[in-house]
Amino acid sequence: MKTPVFTGSSVAIVTPFRDGRVDYEKLAELIDFQIAGGTAAITICGTTGECSTMSMEEHIETVDFCIKHVAGRVKVIAGTGSNDTMAALELSQEAEKSKADALLMVTPYYNKATQRGLIKHYTYVADRVNLPIILYNVPSRTGVSFTTDTYRELAKHPNINGVKEASGNFALLASTLAACGDELYFWSGNDNEVVPMMSLGAKGVISVVANILPGLMAELTQACLDGNFAKGAELQLKYLELMDRLFIEVNPIPVKAAMNLMGMDVGECRLPLCDMDPANYEKLKATLRKYGLIQ
């Protein structure tokens, strides 16, 4: 049996940019805001952190900065996935040198991979690091999904700890949980599916909404961990519109816009992500107003 990397809510933290560079001062502020809000782990340089448009050097430096600033107060999970196995290995080994607590590795995207390829890709990296790895299944972005058999195979590796599951495929989740038990943990990769996933046994969420409401996601996941699914469901439904609205355009465009509207001043997205369509921006503002997050 393995121990889950974390239980509760981990924020998939945005990377603040200013004048084309990572704004470290702002990132430190965001991290402290998360810890004070009850976030159990910071996930740095994931998709929400725009890792796709960060240079290798920037990526490694940002992970290192985050770990140093967190300084053991909560866990740090470094996004180190790539569709190039060697690049994923290099990022993972650098994150290990920086003393990350765990790695989050998205499935190879665009070039995709066969199920055998997925097993080889993850095993290659897992054999060469001494850190727990969280797999990231998000077929809507990557065009590839794990099967239960592949999960079962990967769960045998001592360094493969679990999955950030964002496929919305509950049959896959249920059959994998039934097959793998305490050898492969699950976290929801979608804010709007936390309670149903946790009711099946997921340990929490890697969350976008937590960027603006860390306390909400901590409370929601804690309720589920305590078995209080009625309370969890109440929060899930109460905030569902906000959770959905933050995906009105491709993430992290709306969440960064929301943070800027709320005065958090996290800067722009890097191209090809751009500013919001004006009609969507108005919808986002209306939702934020409805939840009392802006005037």
Place this chain on the structure above:
Amino acid sequence: MKKYAVGVIGATGMVGQRFVSLLAKHPWFNVVSLAASTRSAGKTYEEAVAGRWMMADPIPENVKNIVVKSAEADIKTIADEVDFVFSAVDMKKEEIAALEEAYAKCECPVVSNNSAHRWTPDVPMVIPEVNPEHIAVIESQRKRLGTKRGFISVKSNCSLQSYLPALHPLKDEFGLQKVLVATYQAISGAGKNFDSWPEMIDNVIPYIDGEEEKSEKEPLKVWGKVEGGVIKPAASPLFTAQCIRVPVTDGHMAAVFASFDKKPALDVIKARWASFKGRPQELNLPSAPKQFLHYFEEEKRPQTKLDRMLENGMAISIGRLREDTQYDIKFVCLSHNTLRGAAGGGVLMAELLCAEGYID
């Protein structure tokens, strides 16, 4: 480094659970024996803590099925199967003192979280960064006990583990004269959480039994000297303390006022804090924080919830250093009471004792 077989006596209480939890992934220490009261003896550890496991991480897999022994009845058996024990038993003070001595006399070193032996003159009371040299007194303690391996080593009270480290790098250089401290202490210090102590919600209780005396006196032993086979407590500085229970789960904060023979400049104090390194940092012990004393320039730091886990709860956070109108300086500091202040401090002390050859 060899792997040490360790036991935890008093393993089912909150501090005992912290020890078990901290040791789950320890590079040197491997938990092989767990003991508690006769009520828990004979059950597996998982059964014994069922319904009262208070740690955030689940019960470590490697200890779940260990059958709990009786801390009092199975001393010999436990002493034979471990290299040393951590003690976190919850009994009357005299009973703890006798029990810990019984383990030591069975040639089993005892690293204790309890107060029972804090004032035994040849028992070192150690904050590893502050007074590691006190462990030399173990030699004379062994002579008194008639042991070759066995001894008792204790940690100081949790309340002083923020302000004493902060004052330590200033004490000799500037001649620390007197200290006034008010502590704001978490409910886990009483082994409680908000479920088991609902009276603490939206409340402050201005009394913690025995805490003020410990907060005023224990620093003098920690700053004492090994002389003639015992620790001779320091004669100064003068301490006065008020200890107050506040509604937070973990983390003791302290508001400190201090005067010196030679008043140090504020930037010099900050420089001393920044450069301070203790023996654990020199030895690179597994549980040692890289930077023991962290100073925050932000006005609203340190905060309990934000900063108590700094460096896995083993670092001290300091902030708000200013000149005072009556004392020379004032500042605020924070430490995690069940990590640095209890189990974590105990594990670090055990690492020091192993690295310095007192536990083989």
